[in-house]
Ligand SMILES: CC(C)(COP(=O)(O)OP(=O)(O)OC[C@H]1O[C@@H](n2cnc3c(N)ncnc32)[C@H](O)[C@@H]1OP(=O)(O)O)[C@@H](O)C(=O)NCCC(=O)NCCSC(=O)C[C@H](O)C(=O)O
């Protein structure tokens with residue numbers, strides 16, 4: 001599952017030391033924007049040491065810096081990595097470029113440029129495992145000003161979800177920078193879930209618990225799902241009524257997905 005996906009800046013030794021203990025669904029070790037130019041060699045060495053240790057964290061992704069892909073591949077190839085996150089993907093050629101250097105590893109595309117949004121359909125069609133929204137770079141590239149409910153970038157977010165769903169990919173919402181603003185973060189998680197994202201990328205450990213709560217089925221969701229499954233149990237009808245509402249077999253599939261999420265072990 002990919003409800004809570006925490007960025008770990010590889011230049012930060014303290015954050016790296018904490019990585020294995022944090023209760024999120026997945027980690028993204030960042031070698032791109034969270035690493036200053038003078039920190040690159042140290043960050044890469046630290047990441048290699050971390051991954052070579054008896055590192056038991058769940059899903060491990062690495063956000064590469066395309067400019068240093070050769071060195072990153074040379075240092076990390078063969079270590080336990082579940083996927084590479086490619087930043088600022090502008091088109092399918094950016095995916096193919098990484099796949100050429102580092103074949104046979106799942107790739108994730110960050111959609112965070114105007115060109116990336118324009119080409120998101122072809123990017124989703126390359127066989128990537130997932131798409132990740134990047135609101136900071138998007139705002140920079142689009143020259144928007146942040147608006148309530150992310151109205152300035154909503155057109156891009158909905159395109160990302162649309163094309164991920166059309167190709168059956170995992171789709172993750174972007175980060176929320178104000179990591180001390182609990183209410184604002186919770187509201188953005190709820191919005192992301194309502195828009196169809198599977199989970200959210202995070203920047204701080206304090207964001208893990210509220211994020212998982214928002215992207216897990218609520219007690220109301222579970223009660224509804226159980227009622228729908230119960231209503232179809234032993235029935236061959238195409239449509240039934242549950243709590244005064246029409247329910248079709250498509251709702252049964254939704255209900256089964258909800259129950260599957262709530263009963264799956266994390267990871
Ligand atoms: C945002 C931060 C710089 C804040 O750091 P800090 O001031 O140190 O916060 P705290 O004092 O509250 O931290 C408490 C302890 O938790 C550890 N910590 C903090 N963040 C992380 C983390 N991400 N992973 C693991 N551990 C973390 C601190 O070390 C403290 O530990 P201790 O002292 O032992 O108690 C910082 O949170 C941070 O750097 N976050 C990640 C930044 C990052 O990775 N940025 C890049 C990805 S986001 C992005 O690129 C967006 C996208 O591309 C776009 O365009 O939108």
Ligand SMILES: [Mg+2]
Pocket residue numbers: 033087112134136137
């Ligand atoms: Mg970015």
